[in-house]
Amino acid sequence: MAQLSKQDKNDALRRIAETIRQNSQLICRANRHDIQAAKQAGLSEALIDRLLLDEARIEGIARAVEEIIQLPDPVGQVLSGETMSEGMQLINVRVPLGVCGIIYEARPNVTVDAAALCLKAGNAVILKGGKEAIESNKALTRLMRQALEEVELPADCIQLIEDTSRQASIELMELRALDVLIPRGGAGLIASVVEHAKVPVIETGTGNNHLFVDATADLSQALDILINAKCQRPSVCNAIETLLVHRSIAEDFLPRVMTSMSERGVELRADEVARRVLSSAKALTQTDYATEFIDLILAVRVVDDIDQALDHIATYGTGHSEAIVTTDYDQARRFQQAVDAAAVYVNCSTRFTDGGEFGLGAEIGISTQKLHVRGPMGLVALTSNKYLISGNGQVRG
Amino acid sequence: MAQLSKQDKNDALRRIAETIRQNSQLICRANRHDIQAAKQAGLSEALIDRLLLDEARIEGIARAVEEIIQLPDPVGQVLSGETMSEGMQLINVRVPLGVCGIIYEARPNVTVDAAALCLKAGNAVILKGGKEAIESNKALTRLMRQALEEVELPADCIQLIEDTSRQASIELMELRALDVLIPRGGAGLIASVVEHAKVPVIETGTGNNHLFVDATADLSQALDILINAKCQRPSVCNAIETLLVHRSIAEDFLPRVMTSMSERGVELRADEVARRVLSSAKALTQTDYATEFIDLILAVRVVDDIDQALDHIATYGTGHSEAIVTTDYDQARRFQQAVDAAAVYVNCSTRFTDGGEFGLGAEIGISTQKLHVRGPMGLVALTSNKYLISGNGQVRG
Numbered sequence: 001m002a003q004l005s006k007q008d009k010n011d012a013l014r015r016i017a018e019t020i021r022q023n024s025q026l027i028c029r030a031n032r033h034d035i036q037a038a039k040q041a042g043l044s045e046a047l048i049d050r051l052l053l054d055e056a057r058i059e060g061i062a063r064a065v066e067e068i069i070q071l072p073d074p075v076g077q078v079l080s081g082e083t084m085s086e087g088m089q090l091i092n093v094r095v096p097l098g099v100c101g102i103i104y105e106a107r108p109n110v111t112v113d114a115a116a117l118c119l120k121a122g123n124a125v126i127l128k129g130g131k132e133a134i135e136s137n138k139a140l141t142r143l144m145r146q147a148l149e150e151v152e153l154p155a156d157c158i159q160l161i162e163d164t165s166r167q168a169s170i171e172l173m174e175l176r177a178l179d180v181l182i183p184r185g186g187a188g189l190i191a192s193v194v195e196h197a198k199v200p201v202i203e204t205g206t207g208n209n210h211l212f213v214d215a216t217a218d219l220s221q222a223l224d225i226l227i228n229a230k231c232q233r234p235s236v237c238n239a240i241e242t243l244l245v246h247r248s249i250a251e252d253f254l255p256r257v258m259t260s261m262s263e264r265g266v267e268l269r270a271d272e273v274a275r276r277v278l279s280s281a282k283a284l285t286q287t288d289y290a291t292e293f294i295d296l297i298l299a300v301r302v303v304d305d306i307d308q309a310l311d312h313i314a315t316y317g318t319g320h321s322e323a324i325v326t327t328d329y330d331q332a333r334r335f336q337q338a339v340d341a342a343a344v345y346v347n348c349s350t351r352f353t354d355g356g357e358f359g360l361g362a363e364i365g366i367s368t369q370k371l372h373v374r375g376p377m378g379l380v381a382l383t384s385n386k387y388l389i390s391g392n393g394q395v396r397g
Numbered sequence: 398m399a400q401l402s403k404q405d406k407n408d409a410l411r412r413i414a415e416t417i418r419q420n421s422q423l424i425c426r427a428n429r430h431d432i433q434a435a436k437q438a439g440l441s442e443a444l445i446d447r448l449l450l451d452e453a454r455i456e457g458i459a460r461a462v463e464e465i466i467q468l469p470d471p472v473g474q475v476l477s478g479e480t481m482s483e484g485m486q487l488i489n490v491r492v493p494l495g496v497c498g499i500i501y502e503a504r505p506n507v508t509v510d511a512a513a514l515c516l517k518a519g520n521a522v523i524l525k526g527g528k529e530a531i532e533s534n535k536a537l538t539r540l541m542r543q544a545l546e547e548v549e550l551p552a553d554c555i556q557l558i559e560d561t562s563r564q565a566s567i568e569l570m571e572l573r574a575l576d577v578l579i580p581r582g583g584a585g586l587i588a589s590v591v592e593h594a595k596v597p598v599i600e601t602g603t604g605n606n607h608l609f610v611d612a613t614a615d616l617s618q619a620l621d622i623l624i625n626a627k628c629q630r631p632s633v634c635n636a637i638e639t640l641l642v643h644r645s646i647a648e649d650f651l652p653r654v655m656t657s658m659s660e661r662g663v664e665l666r667a668d669e670v671a672r673r674v675l676s677s678a679k680a681l682t683q684t685d686y687a688t689e690f691i692d693l694i695l696a697v698r699v700v701d702d703i704d705q706a707l708d709h710i711a712t713y714g715t716g717h718s719e720a721i722v723t724t725d726y727d728q729a730r731r732f733q734q735a736v737d738a739a740a741v742y743v744n745c746s747t748r749f750t751d752g753g754e755f756g757l758g759a760e761i762g763i764s765t766q767k768l769h770v771r772g773p774m775g776l777v778a779l780t781s782n783k784y785l786i787s788g789n790g791q792v793r794g
Contacts, residue, residue, distance in 0.1 A: 090755060090756075337400055343786060370576050388743075393622070396748035
């Protein structure tokens with residue numbers, strides 16, 4: 001795998017896209033089994049929608065693979081180099097990571113996205129999707145493996161664990177043969193991976209994010225950003241969960257929050273001070289601050305100043321995306337310096353934390369950890385590097 | 398810590414170097430307690446030597462700190478940036494990692510090296526040294542903390558765990574408040590950290606390294622490299638442990654190996670084929686191939702070809718440093734491509750795997766893992782990065 005040419009990898013990806021496109025009916029049939037089982041199990045409409053594949057979504061999956069073909073191949077890039085003082089040539093070159101384990105939840109498109117990104121980076125991948133999507137995942141994986149064989153690559157560089165038991169998940173987590181383990185999903189999954197993993201883990205996708213509206217904020221701008229960051233797609237990790245409002249503007253701003261949130265069906269849970277203005281809001285509990293609702297629910301707290309906002313974010317934030325709305329230069333600068341998160345925004349929406357938006361192309365998740373990769377995790381984060389030293393007899397003095 | 402200026406950090410490092418230099422007698426006195434205890438406990442001469450501090454070594458420690466002052470400060474470097482399509486400015490900037498836990502063994506100089514590197518990168522550090530060096534480490538840490546207070550920085554950004562029990566080690570390993578845990582030491586320590594850690598770990602310093610002498614090798618060159626890689630400093634992780642010799646040159650080369658190794662007091666442990674020539678060598682066992690001797694012991698195996706050598710390295714290597722001696726261009730190229738290790742050498746000694754030699758300056762260890770940093774781990778590997786996005790009201794469409 002590590003020694004495949006760029007051409008070979010792109011040919012394989014092209015064949016995967018074609019095979020998926022040509023077999024869309026077969027995929028839809030497999031998917032209907034999952035949908036039926038999901039309905040019988042009484043899963044929510046939102047979950048069933050995430051599970052659903054139709055012709056248009058399958059075309060989207062194939063197109064996403066074709067977009068990965070267009071990305072520059074990171075493998076083999078020379079990152080640095082020099083002639084060492086003893087005369088050897090030293091170069092540091094990008095290489096694949098090796099074997100990636102990816103554990104994810106319901107959405108079957110992740111099966112293809114993750115496999116295609118790993119293939120492009122020269123990695124083998126072991127996939128473990130949610131049990132709800134097992135028939136769809138099996139069909140998609142079978143087609144990808146068939147495509148690999150057609151271009152004479154080993155099918156085993158894309159593997160799906162078909163056993164959907166929890167035990168099978170834990171066995172994958174404990175596998176020392178993996179070079180990296182990437183959980184993609186909720187806090188529970190990530191905690192379980194961190195607990196069991198024996199190899200490096202890249203935590204992705206928990207976003208307990210905040211919007212702080214400062215004393216000097218342009219309140220119309222703040223409201224637009226709030227609506228976008230909370231309501232545009234509440235189920236994603238770059239949405240916000242808590243609104244922090246500076247005490248001095250709370251009376252002006254909160255009534256506008258109440259109107260626009262209630263228009264959009266957002267449930268407000270407010271602290272005592274905020275509830276003096278937000279008459280219809282529920283009283284919040286301490287756990288609300290620590291909860292990633294990923295739903296149309298917003299916690300609201302009035303803070304005395306930026307220090308209290310920074311403390312709140314340091315206490316409850318998950319290091320994903322944090323935003324301030326302010327017209328004060330020093331406060332903007334301070335917020336970006338002091339907040340310890342992957343992405344820190346001034347006067348714009350947290351919804352921009354995304355591989356495509358940040359110019360990295362397709363992503364395998366948003367890393368909330370500080371090592372190896374922080375923020376959107378694209379193709380380059382699926383690689384490592386090695387030093388190559390070429391001499392003619394040098395020994396160390 | 399993260400917001401200290403370059404000036405502040407360098408002033409603190411300068412004060413640390415001065416304080417250590419001015420208090421060398423105090424440090425020597427503390428060290429004498431360790432040396433005495435080590436002698437009473439019957440530790441080996443080699444270990445006692447690693448533990449020993451004298452005026453010259455203390456001067457060396459102070460100079461090492463002054464060299465770290467000279468390194469460019471990585472914090473605040475802008476790594477990339479662009480104007481996003483919606484008009485926001487996006488920059489990716491280097492930031493400190495946060496709190497580093499470092500667990501190491503006997504040598505007390507690591508206490509100061511590690512603390513100084515962490516400080517320069519804007520990190521707080523929690524140190525846990527070997528119990529043999531506890532009095533020396535306490536003295537050195539007390540002086541460093543005193544220096545921090547003198548320049549009005551919080552002393553607590555350098556902390557030593559004075560409890561030398563195994564339980565205290567495990568508590569540090571399990572601390573979720575750390576951003577990274579770096580074990581520096583033998584395979585046992587590293588395995589224990591991997592077992593217990595709940596935060597990202599950077600494995601450093603296990604080097605089960607090989608020298609493969611190919612059919613077309615210049616045998617004099619091969620012998621020089623062998624002598625250097627095995628004998629110059631057998632206790633370090635970039636020394637080699639196993640010699641792999643191509644069958645076609647074994648009869649020519651092995652007698653020369655026997656002579657020069659026996660002159661240097663190296664014990665040979667050879668496979669059956671090699672023993673036909675190496676009459677005085679012990680028979681090796683399968684465990685020898687998997688053992689990092691870090692001593693004057695060399696395993697020797699005759700292999701049929703480069704494939705068998707590559708298989709051997711893939712099976713027993715720890716991904717640290719591997720070398721081939723050959724005059725065949727294609728074999729050299731193949732070896733560097735196929736071997737999955739931090740540093741892959743052609744026709745020179747593995748002893749060059751070192752932060753200083755590779756142009757990184759002082760190092761905190763040699764990483765044998767593939768994520769975040771591979772090979773010498775210098776100042777930059779003690780940092781993370783974050784995205785700063787500055788807009789004027791943008792929301793995602």
